Amino acid sequence: MRAARVLLRPVGFAGFGLLTLVLLAAAFGPVLWGGRAAAVDTGNLLAGPSAEHWIGTDNLGRDLFARVLVAARLSIVLAVAATAISLVLGILLGAAPMLLGRRLGRLVTSAVNVLVAFPGLLLVLFFAVVFGVGARGAALAVGVAGAPAFARLCHTLMAAVSERDYIAVARIAGVSRIRVLLRHVLPNVAEPLIVNATMAAGGVLLTFAGLSFLGLGVQSPSYDWGKLMQDGLNGIYVHPLAALAPGIAVVLAGLAFNLTGEAFAAVFGLGDLPGGARPLEEPREPVAATPAVPGTVLSVEGLRVTIPGPAGPIRAVRGVTFALSDGEAVGVVGESGSGKSLTALAVAGLIEPPVRVEAGHLVVAGEDLMAAGAHRRLGTSLAIVFQDPMTSFNPAHRVGPQLAEVSRFHQRMGRKAALARAVDRLRAVRIREPERRARQYPFEFSGGMRQRAMIGMGLMGDPRLIIADEPTTALDVTVQRQVLELLAEVRRDTGAALLLISHDVSVVTDVCDRVLVMYAGRVVEELPAKDLRTLARHPYTRALVAAVPDMDTDLSRPLAVIPGLPADPVHVPAGCAFAPRCPLADDHCRAVAPALVAGVACHKSTEVPV
């Protein structure tokens, strides 16, 4: 339960504790001390602190300590009421674009934007004059003045939610706008709203004290903390506590609201890392350092990647060993959660703590990445292409200088020379008018062009290994083909090796010499790409290939499916991870994990008919 976690934090504990005290005072103050606070003692006017009156008496001899406690109710009630007015008005105004349609909604939103620009206090004073002095007027004024900020917040939150497909689905299903708002939108924006409202209540409390202090708020004979402060001000040099005590009450109550809000915000994930992940406590298993396979551009042994998770460590990659010779193209296929992308990231040296990478060795172009500082020495021997070319470029910089930066940093080239090389490389990846394109921003490039430019960035140096993680997944088939052709061409021209990660079996067979099939963090089969469709021996590989329809699939039969669910990376079974879904599995498979022998990790591989 997330709400319970609020109390486990020091901030949450303090906030909730204070808030409970303040609310108790508000609830029971007038009942317990009401009589004392009203008792006039003419023999003890404006007295200082004494054993009988802890912080003295006022000009009618009433006990100030009791009055501060009694004032809690009115102060808190007014603050909560004003916050509630702000919240309700804010939700209504923020939801206007949803409820009123596009045109009227835009009008409301513009009005809100204008109001947000006004200083809050100015609005409060303006409305206080409009609604008249007194507790009710002040509550309305503070409430209305706070509405624009909430409206802006609601509008932003709701805009994000209303783009989700389930809103469209509900509309298609004929759910009315108001019901969509109540059932789908509000529950999904409630958490940040509540957090903000709690924090705002603290501020509102202070505003009220200010208003009453100025004489615009609560009027005699009622009194709140602000009014008490005003009364105490006359004697501040004689009896400072008379004015300070209600001030301290305001501070404490404000703190109570704000700390509670902070604690909620932290637990509900606003401005905090995903909470609850336990750091990796278990000691590292000793990994014997092994030498790299000679004559390879990439050599990995026993690679393990472990991610701390709330339910225990997630063993995403569990002992992967492979090597790439110079100029070789190797594909890694697998489904989501197979560990293929993390393998690529680990090989590229891009994984940072708290995620842990272990390996017997991890040598790229002669540099052991497990050693410190290896990444810098690696320089431009390694080129990386990611799935989403939009996020791999900095959107605020022009493309040419971003490419040039590689050469300026690694090859110590001058600005001009580096830019000239960038233009040359853009030409090499077949971007037309490279001089003009180099001056453009990433968003002016199409997806395919961005991916080419990314490859071009890899070519700024002299790469010996290109790691491409799903380089064409975000692209159309026609563009995908161009990018794959470009990769093949780059390999031919530079002699670089290629490690291609993909979920698409046909992409890998098109481009690669050799294929590694991954399942649940292990390589289950390794075979020549041309044999993938016909000569695969692992049941998973065969099922994976059969599940994908191609242009020759038999239309009269249902597609092959893999029963069951992928292995849970937190609780990987002891034996073969694929055993629960495998038609051939027996007790031995479930008990003993098969090793990768002669290209396949399966106890039953000899039984599979080829």
Added chain:
Amino acid sequence: MSTLSFHDVRVRYGSHTVLDDVSLEVADGQTVGLVGESGCGKSTLARAAVGLAPLTGGQILLDGRPVPNRGRRPVQMVFQDPYSSLDPRMTVGESLAEAMPERLGRTARQAEITRLLALVHLDAARAADLPVRLSGGQRQRVALARALAARPQVILADEITSALDVSVQGAVLNLIRDMRRDLGLSMLFISHNLAVVRYVADHVAVLHNGQIVEFGPTAQVLGAPRHDYTRHLLAAIPGAVPLKEQT
């Protein structure tokens, strides 16, 4: 089930024409595949049919009458991303119940939910689960069940397998074929994947730059394409033609 027909449908955003006089018919009990590159207007066509994209010209008719774009639509849509199409705070059962056309009593509603989940090969116990407990493939089945819950006359499936893993994609495609066979669904099946469309569709329409450039029976369009663009698409499928290195 009924016939959904698009007549000279035109959609423009400002000066940008997304759909340019598109005419297409999804006949009774048929599955029509709609293929094309991203940005060619595939999704816009489907969204226009359920009133999510405003028409600039033309009309969309269901059995000769305009498709209503208020209230419960007789045409239901299933979206690409199953992680975005289910309200994370509603259980599977609540999501299905919301889409049902009439307010049913408790037991009748439970029975209907069980029936719908069985249609998409899900266990009735799933009704009490929140979407977060379901895998991508299971979510997509719930999304299909929800579309069926509204008792639609036509279903629009917009890239419903592209966010799924390949092994799950197979199961969803099998389900689509089963449902068409058992329920006689009329369906517009949008996908960029020609092999997937070939597997589920009777007819194929090829959309290019907001215009339909080829339409016909699946075997004919994908087997003997007449338009250059269709040939271009077919040649781009990985494995179709050996990669040539650009010179």
